[in-house]
Amino acid sequence: MKFVHAIEGLSLWVGRAFGWCILILTLSVSYEVFVRYVLNSPTVWAFDMMIQMYGALFLMCGAYALAQDTHVRADVLYRLFPVRAQAGLDFVLYFLFFFPGIIALAWYGYEIASDSWRYKEVSFNSPASIQIYFFKSLIPLSGALLVIQGIAELVRCVMAMRTGVWPERLADVKETEDLLTDADLDAIAAVAPSQK
Numbered sequence: 001m002k003f004v005h006a007i008e009g010l011s012l013w014v015g016r017a018f019g020w021c022i023l024i025l026t027l028s029v030s031y032e033v034f035v036r037y038v039l040n041s042p043t044v045w046a047f048d049m050m051i052q053m054y055g056a057l058f059l060m061c062g063a064y065a066l067a068q069d070t071h072v073r074a075d076v077l078y079r080l081f082p083v084r085a086q087a088g089l090d091f092v093l094y095f096l097f098f099f100p101g102i103i104a105l106a107w108y109g110y111e112i113a114s115d116s117w118r119y120k121e122v123s124f125n126s127p128a129s130i131q132i133y134f135f136k137s138l139i140p141l142s143g144a145l146l147v148i149q150g151i152a153e154l155v156r157c158v159m160a161m162r163t164g165v166w167p168e169r170l171a172d173v174k175e176t177e178d179l180l181t182d183a184d185l186d187a188i189a190a191v192a193p194s195q196k
């Protein structure tokens with residue numbers, strides 16, 4: 001578990017760090033709306049800032065989402081399986097679908113980023129012609145982080161196949177829906193003994 005939690009810790013740290021992109025994105029959009037519609041003086045840089053912050057957030061928080069088991073899953077039948085069957089299915093699907101796609105992302109992302117650095121690429125969509133080779137460096141980096149987190153998920157699957165119980169994940173923030181569900185369950189548990 002130390003190995004798995006070390007990798008999850010890295011994924012959580014990177015996800016939290018890049019989560020600040022949301023604040024930067026919100027402030028830049030708010031500023032642009034204000035200067036554009038109130039002062040009638042739009043900026044040249046806000047569009048580029050929005051695209052790069054959203055792209056960085058999307059790329060770099062993938063391993064975080066995987067570590068927290070928050071990727072979208074069509075689990076209509078999956079959740080009915082015993083834990084060992086779920087873990088076995090996950091193990092096979094990681095090798096069939098996850099790793100080939102993510103390794104391709106890292107491999108070709110590296111080629112894209114290295115070409116972008118070689119040409120000192122600028123955005124042709126940007127009115128300011130900003131440099132984008134820094135941003136493109138995040139593509140192979142996000143792929144590498146996902147590969148590392150995928151290895152931790154494989155170890156987690158092996159542990160679940162052996163024990164029949166999913167190992168605990170490192171806890172982080174919870175969705176409001178989950179917090180409300182937990183609060184409801186706690187309230188039900190507190191009332192149930194008094195009704196006996």
